[in-house]
Amino acid sequence: MPLSQPHIQPFLDYLQFEKRYSQHTLISYQTDLEQFFGFLETEFSETDPATVKATYIRSWLATLKSEELVSRSINRKISTLKSYFKYLLKRGIILQSPMTTISSPKANKRLPSFIEEKGTEQLFNRTATPPNEKETWKQRTDKLILALFYQTGMRLSELIQLKEKHVDFSYGQLKVLGKGNKERIIPVSKELLQELTAYIASKPCRLTDVDVVLVNEKGKALYARYVYNTVKAGLNGVTTLEKKSPHVLRHTFATHLMNNGAELNAVKELLGHSSLAATQVYTHNTIEKLKDVFKKAHPKA
Known part of the structure; x- marks a missing residue:
């Protein structure tokens, strides 16, 4: 993890040891957070989660959509950010979550594939x-x-x-x-x-x-x-x-x-x-x- 994000590893530890998330899920969360903060640093020269704005997040989501990422994958990344900022809020690291005004795009329901x-x-x-x-x-x-x-x-x-x-x-x-x-x-x-x-x-x-x-x-x-x-x-x-x-x-x-x-x-x-x-x-x-x-x-x- 980048040294500019000291809170991410404790967050992953929390998911692993307290929430009992699988290794696969932890890797997904880590990847999403690395992508998000990499985007913030490149586009807004911003790395502090306490100063992240909802407009920054919407800009990232718009970029993902322009790259033709499916709604299901975008929703997963939104879920990752919501969990992360909720974790920071509970620990007093931030005073307000920037995710309160972020809504998830409507995803097409995938019917389960099965054998007759x-x-x-x-x-x-x-x-x-x-x-x-x-x-x-x-x-x-x-x-x-x-x-x-x-x-x-x-x-x-x-x-x-x-x-x-x-x-x-x-x-x-x-x-x-x-x-x-x-x-x-x-x-x-x-x-x-x-x-x-x-x-x-x-x-x-x-x-x-x-x-x-x-x-x-x-x-x-x-x-x-x-x-x-x-x-x-x-x-x-x-x-x-x-x-x-x-x-x-x-x-x-x-x-x-x-x-x-x-x-x-x-x-x-x-x-x-x-x-x-x-x-x-x-x-x-x-x-x-x-x-x-x-x-x-x-x-x-």
């Missing part, structure tokens, strides 16, 4: 090992990765950090550590529980400090990139979606629950959302399904 139920059947049929072939450890791991994503709705970070002690074989559930170190319980099917039991029991020799569920052939914890590529390869043959990521399976988990009558609050808890607003995006797909049923079934449709 027929597509998920194809996915798991494709990854099944033929009866006359011996299943390799990689095949077994890759198949379990896909099953866990689709049947639990876990995030990528939650899956690679899932520990053996968090698998409750008696009650048929998983304890997941989500954003902000918030714990939640996710029930799992008997079939998935059996797969987890067999997988854990037959793990290869491993390092003594590795207690996560999913490991490679050498017994080491999986990297996020490996898991991402596994999902991408699996989805390649069953969908034409441009984005083929673990989050697509998380969206699929939620969408299939909603389409089959699950309550919105229940889906919210299963996904680990902090607010109902984040979960409501899945109701769109439910409404589209209802419209389809109406058109096919109602005489006056």
Whole structure:
């Protein structure tokens, strides 16, 4: 961080140790703040947060818009500045936040990409090992990765950090550590529980400090990139979606629950959302399904 901004590192420390933000989020905040104060220094010869004006911020946002940055990204940067100046205000470093008159541009709502139920059947049929072939450890791991994503709705970070002690074989559930170190319980099917039991029991020799569920052939914890590529390869043959990521399976988990009558609050808890607003995006797909049923079934449709 630039020495002219001594408050940024304490702010990042606050987000990391008190708010429990992820490393990915911290990097985003740091990047946004570096860009903003770099702009201030270049355009206004200003580096003191106590003298930052709303007009400076609007000028920066206008520059971002002229560079064709999407509204979603601009809103994230506004959120970063709001958090930063709120932090400075609470600590008495500034007397007033310059963000009070800054409004966020309206962003186009992005509907979650998901796989149809027929597509998920194809996915798991494709990854099944033929009866006359011996299943390799990689095949077994890759198949379990896909099953866990689709049947639990876990995030990528939650899956690679899932520990053996968090698998409750008696009650048929998983304890997941989500954003902000918030714990939640996710029930799992008997079939998935059996797969987890067999997988854990037959793990290869491993390092003594590795207690996560999913490991490679050498017994080491999986990297996020490996898991991402596994999902991408699996989805390649069953969908034409441009984005083929673990989050697509998380969206699929939620969408299939909603389409089959699950309550919105229940889906919210299963996904680990902090607010109902984040979960409501899945109701769109439910409404589209209802419209389809109406058109096919109602005489006056």
